[in-house]
Amino acid sequence: MKKDLMMRNPLRQLGYGSEDILADGAFGAILARAGLGKTAFLVQIALHTMLRDRNVLHISLDDPVDKVTLWYQEVFNLMAHSRQAMPTPELWDSLLPHRFIMTFKVEGFSVPKLRERLTDLTEQGIFHPQTLIIDGLPFDSGMGALLEDLKGLCSETGLRSWFTVRTHRHEDPDPDGMPPQLGDIQDLFDIVLQLLPDGKDIHIRQLKGIAGASHDTQLRFDPATMLIKAD
Amino acid sequence: MKKDIDKVRNIGISAHIDSGKTTLTERILFYTQRIHAIHDVKGKDGVGATMDSMELEKERGITIASAATYCEWQGHEINIIDTPGHVDFTIEVERSLRVLDGGILVLCSVGGVQSQSITVDQQMKRYKVPSIAFINKCDRSGASPFRVVDQLRNKLGHNAVALQIPIGLEADFEGVVDLVAMQAVYFDGDNGENLRVEAIPENLREEAQQRRDEMIDAATMFSDELTEAVLEEKNIEEELLISALRTGVLAREITPVMMGSAYKNKGVQLLLDAVNNYLPCPKEIENVALDTENDEAPVVLASQNDAPLVALAFKLEDGQYGQLTYIRVYQGRLTKGDTVINVRTGKKVKIGRVVRMHADQMEDIEAIPAGYIGALFGIDCASGDTFVAPGLDLTMTSMFVPEPVISLAVKPVDHKAEINMSKALNRFTKEDPTFKTHVSAETGDTIISGMGELHLEVYIERMKREYSAVVETGQPRVAYRETITAQAEFDYIHKKQTGGAGQYGRVAGYLEPMADEEFAFESQIVGGAIPTQFIPSCEKGFRRCLAKGPKMEFPVTGVKAVITDGASHAVDSSDKAFQAAARGAFLQAYAKAKAVIQEPIMKVVVETPTEFQGAVMGSLNQRRGMIVGSQDEGVMTVIESQVPLAEMFGYSTVLRSLTQGKAQFTMEFATYRQVPQSVAEEIAKKRSEDKKKVA
Numbered sequence: 001m002k003k004d005l006m007m008r009n010p011l012r013q014l015g016y017g018s019e020d021i022l023a024d025g026a027f028g029a030i031l032a033r034a035g036l037g038k039t040a041f042l043v044q045i046a047l048h049t050m051l052r053d054r055n056v057l058h059i060s061l062d063d064p065v066d067k068v069t070l071w072y073q074e075v076f077n078l079m080a081h082s083r084q085a086m087p088t089p090e091l092w093d094s095l096l097p098h099r100f101i102m103t104f105k106v107e108g109f110s111v112p113k114l115r116e117r118l119t120d121l122t123e124q125g126i127f128h129p130q131t132l133i134i135d136g137l138p139f140d141s142g143m144g145a146l147l148e149d150l151k152g153l154c155s156e157t158g159l160r161s162w163f164t165v166r167t168h169r170h171e172d173p174d175p176d177g178m179p180p181q182l183g184d185i186q187d188l189f190d191i192v193l194q195l196l197p198d199g200k201d202i203h204i205r206q207l208k209g210i211a212g213a214s215h216d217t218q219l220r221f222d223p224a225t226m227l228i229k230a231d
Numbered sequence: 232m233k234k235d236i237d238k239v240r241n242i243g244i245s246a247h248i249d250s251g252k253t254t255l256t257e258r259i260l261f262y263t264q265r266i267h268a269i270h271d272v273k274g275k276d277g278v279g280a281t282m283d284s285m286e287l288e289k290e291r292g293i294t295i296a297s298a299a300t301y302c303e304w305q306g307h308e309i310n311i312i313d314t315p316g317h318v319d320f321t322i323e324v325e326r327s328l329r330v331l332d333g334g335i336l337v338l339c340s341v342g343g344v345q346s347q348s349i350t351v352d353q354q355m356k357r358y359k360v361p362s363i364a365f366i367n368k369c370d371r372s373g374a375s376p377f378r379v380v381d382q383l384r385n386k387l388g389h390n391a392v393a394l395q396i397p398i399g400l401e402a403d404f405e406g407v408v409d410l411v412a413m414q415a416v417y418f419d420g421d422n423g424e425n426l427r428v429e430a431i432p433e434n435l436r437e438e439a440q441q442r443r444d445e446m447i448d449a450a451t452m453f454s455d456e457l458t459e460a461v462l463e464e465k466n467i468e469e470e471l472l473i474s475a476l477r478t479g480v481l482a483r484e485i486t487p488v489m490m491g492s493a494y495k496n497k498g499v500q501l502l503l504d505a506v507n508n509y510l511p512c513p514k515e516i517e518n519v520a521l522d523t524e525n526d527e528a529p530v531v532l533a534s535q536n537d538a539p540l541v542a543l544a545f546k547l548e549d550g551q552y553g554q555l556t557y558i559r560v561y562q563g564r565l566t567k568g569d570t571v572i573n574v575r576t577g578k579k580v581k582i583g584r585v586v587r588m589h590a591d592q593m594e595d596i597e598a599i600p601a602g603y604i605g606a607l608f609g610i611d612c613a614s615g616d617t618f619v620a621p622g623l624d625l626t627m628t629s630m631f632v633p634e635p636v637i638s639l640a641v642k643p644v645d646h647k648a649e650i651n652m653s654k655a656l657n658r659f660t661k662e663d664p665t666f667k668t669h670v671s672a673e674t675g676d677t678i679i680s681g682m683g684e685l686h687l688e689v690y691i692e693r694m695k696r697e698y699s700a701v702v703e704t705g706q707p708r709v710a711y712r713e714t715i716t717a718q719a720e721f722d723y724i725h726k727k728q729t730g731g732a733g734q735y736g737r738v739a740g741y742l743e744p745m746a747d748e749e750f751a752f753e754s755q756i757v758g759g760a761i762p763t764q765f766i767p768s769c770e771k772g773f774r775r776c777l778a779k780g781p782k783m784e785f786p787v788t789g790v791k792a793v794i795t796d797g798a799s800h801a802v803d804s805s806d807k808a809f810q811a812a813a814r815g816a817f818l819q820a821y822a823k824a825k826a827v828i829q830e831p832i833m834k835v836v837v838e839t840p841t842e843f844q845g846a847v848m849g850s851l852n853q854r855r856g857m858i859v860g861s862q863d864e865g866v867m868t869v870i871e872s873q874v875p876l877a878e879m880f881g882y883s884t885v886l887r888s889l890t891q892g893k894a895q896f897t898m899e900f901a902t903y904r905q906v907p908q909s910v911a912e913e914i915a916k917k918r919s920e921d922k923k924k925v926a
Contacts, residue, residue, distance in 0.1 A: 058860075064385065064386055064862055065860035065862050065869070065871050066871075067861060068860065069859060069860070086745075089746055089902075090716075093904060096857060096859075097857055100858065100859075100860060101859060101860030101861075102860060102861050102862075102863070103861070103862045103863065104863045105861065105863065105864070105865070107862055108864075108865055109863075113863075117844075117845075117861070119842070120845035120848060120849075121848070124845070124848065124849045124852060125852070126848055126849065126852045126858060127858070215872070
């Protein structure tokens with residue numbers, strides 16, 4: 001089942017050479033309005049990473065540890081059911097050591113603090129993250145300096161980072177299609193994916209990624225199952 | 232005893248250890264004039280709080296056993312169960328919640344929602360108990376009641392609505408602003424018994440209005456009349472607001488939040504008002520029994536005195552005059568002299584003395600009406616037994632009882648202690664379904680099992696104190712078990728045809744792993760390869776193999792045995808022969824089915840000052856723990872982990888020294904997981920050493 005889930009990773013459709021999609025130290029962003037499924041999307045990226053035995057550090061600035069755990073369990077069960085398989089406790093148990101959840105209050109989150117926590121984890125051999133998932137960072141309120149610092153940390157450590165970015169219905173995108181939240185800082189990001197509702201479906205657009213690639217991807221996000229699907 | 236069921240409240244007070252719930256209960260009893268003086272929990276005055284009736288509880292300052300008591304407030308009769316806060320005694324909390332209609336969740340205004348509050352809250356959710364929150368200790372340094380309100384929302388997912396705001400905080404805490412009546416309330420007199428109502432202080436008016444608006448906004452979800460009044464900007468009647476909030480509470484969609492300091496005698500009377508106003512009376516709660524004659528179909532009980540009796544014994548205590556059985560009557564009326572049936576044993580029981588409890592004092596009454604909690608004397612029963620009127624076959628929903636995860640050998644020091652220990656164990660196992668005892672067939676030792684180290688420690692102390700049974704204890708042992716991880720076939724012939732009566736039976740099929748269940752048996756035999764009358768013999772044979780696994784003699788779980796073929800002999804096949812064949816088949820397949828040892832894994836939650844979080848994580852990691860995550864809460868960090876129970880012995884001492892005594896942890900059973908190979912080898916080595924010693 002593990003192999004089957006790995007093979008069926010819909011993100012392979014994005015056409016990147018590596019399954020990590022992001023290179024060492026690179027940033028990726030998932031943009032969407034509230035309630036469209038940014039967290040579920042990122043959790044799938046995380047689970048596909050964990051299925052390849054790579055370690056994910058999930059940082060949530062919104063939800064407590066219990067709730068983040070629940071997200072993973074739910075999405076994993078949905079992924080298994082979509083393959084008509086019963087998720088086995090053994091597979092789930094084998095994934096858990098590849099994940100570490102940290103939650104912070106938005107105002108309590110800072111790069112020095114994260115650096116300190118990472119040192120605690122790595123120096124004691126508790127956990128060595130390879131991918132960072134940051135959910136709930138308020139991009140509306142000037143995160144430029146923090147992201148610059150984070151970029152520095154990720155470049156040093158080789159961590160790949162995915163972020164959720166909440167956009168707003170009432171705000172028009174910039175002429176290049178980027179939402180104002182990423183306006184000044186879009187250079188920090190290597191890949192920007194957007195969840196765009198279209199009738200009953202949610203399309204996944206690539207606003208930034210492989211040079212020259214079309215914005216339209218072959219991927220959809222199914223609002224009923226919260227899973228990424230290839231057309 | 233009054234009979235107005237609308238004015239009855241059966242409530243529990245649940246909280247994290249040291250949130251002050253025993254002090255709160257003490258104050259409630261004082262203001263309702265059940266006691267006439269106030270004592271400290273830790274018994275500085277040598278008396279101790281009234282609800283902590285056990286000596287040991289007085290000494291440790293914690294409430295171990297639930298004591299039921301009743302009191303009256305503003306014409307309402309309130310039955311209170313004081314519940315223990317430590318997770319090792321969770322069965323006590325669960326039992327209490329089973330019989331309660333409403334709960335007060337006590338939270339510390341400094342500590343906020345702590346890990347045990349989360350456990351207790353989950354239990355309240357499981358039994359669908361509507362609750363109100365009381366944020367206690369507002370006089371303490373660092374008190375921040377609205378931070379706790381936020382935590383109730385974010386951590387526990389409650390729709391927490393503050394019905395009060397504090398007037399001053401910490402050392403300046405004076406009283407509260409009641410947002411429903413829009414008035415300030417102060418608590419005067421030596422014991423805060425005199426309520427002084429005044430206008431809201433000028434500096435709090437704006438905040439009070441804003442918080443009241445939020446409260447009204449939340450309440451409008453439950454009353455069209457209130458919504459209308461708000462939209463039309465009419466004056467909002469207090470009764471209308473209370474009624475809307477009450478509807479929300481009963482639906483478990485609103486948690487009203489009250490504030491105060493029980494220790495400083497502030498806010499308790501208003502909390503009692505809230506109990507009357509917002510928590511349900513027995514008939515507002517749907518209680519369901521199971522019809523044993525009708526495939527356990529659920530039957531909704533009527534909270535009426537003239538209906539046939541259904542009552543649940545939820546707690547036993549050894550009192551001065553024999554066994555005291557705490558009982559909740561769900562339907563009908565339990566009267567002195569009645570003859571009722573204990574559904575579990577089928578035996579008739581004559582009701583003798585009926586009492587109403589006030590901690591360890593009691594008051595004789597004639598009957599316990601529907602919806603009430605009382606106690607009986609001289610009834611021989613176990614905790615969780617259902618009593619019904621003759622002719623009824625109903626049982627209350629069985630309580631969730633987890634399997635013990637730890638055991639300990641106990642050896643009485645002399646003959647007298649041996650006799651007393653036997654009496655004590657007999658009592659404890661009746662009182663507490665999570666506490667079990669047996670005699671080891673190998674060593675002849677008496678083994679006690681329970682839910683954690685502290686759980687067993689407390690019983691050992693109680694043996695000594697209450698029964699003068701001094702015992703020596705062995706090393707705690709973890710409840711390991713065996714299971715298989717692969718399917719394996721068997722084809723086994725049991726044949727004994729030399730001299731005397733012969734035996735013959737052949738069984739073929741396979742064993743396979745199975746999640747969630749201990750054992751399952753399936754027969755796919757067609758055409759009489761095994762005669763029908765011997766199929767149950769096969770199942771019996773397989774089941775007999777489960778108690779002691781072939782790998783390391785631990786109990787076997789998670790196995791499904793499927794028989795697909797077999798053979799019999801017209802003369803020599805028998806029940807015994809097929810049982811033996813099944814046993815042989817089991818051993819044959821088990822050897823190929825990749826058997827593994829599993830160990831109990833505990834969910835360990837540590838709350839530590841953030842400066843020590845690295846050290847705490849390291850300590851959990853060293854114990855083969857998997858850290859699920861860390862929650863940064865400013866000065867404190869909560870670390871959630873899963874750690875094998877075998878590695879947790881003595882952890883409290885380690886944690887204390889790592890954190891200068893500033894961290895605390897809770898531990899509860901999470902799951903069973905396969906032990907790593909190196910640990911399995913160690914266990915095997917230790918077992919063989921133990922066996923040699925016994926030999």
